[in-house]
């Protein structure tokens with residue numbers, strides 16, 4: 001296993017999937033500090049990171065900027081072609097990429113990537129195709145757990 005790139009869904013993976021609404025629309029998202037520190041560790045080892053979201057939210061752009069994640073694609077209905085586009089921009093083969101997802105829209109990238117990971121709260125179809133299922137749920141450190149899992153398999 002030689003994974004050098006990590007692509008993450010956002011809602012249900014970096015968050016618990018709940019959407020917080022106020023009178024003027026989605027008002028905030030809740031991220032977990034453990035995921036942020038692990039993403040920084042992954043990047044500091046030279047790993048690529050991208051966020052690939054079906055929704056479009058300014059909160060995601062703010063959180064990504066805080067973590068130094070440059071590759072952020074939002075409002076994506078069909079994730080597979082965008083997943084492939086991100087990989088080609090990095091010059092990374094799909095076999096060297098892990099993808100973390102929780103819902104139907106993630107199945108395309110999960111089946112195309114080298115190491116599909118499901119969060120514990122993922123729907124059963126997503127858990128069934130995963131090589132690894134986290135014990136923690138999205139929004140509660142699942143991405144930290146996924147990265148720890150990947151890092152212990154990659155010689156430092």
Ligand SMILES: [Mg+2]
Pocket residue numbers: 009010011012013101102103
């Ligand atoms: Mg999701």
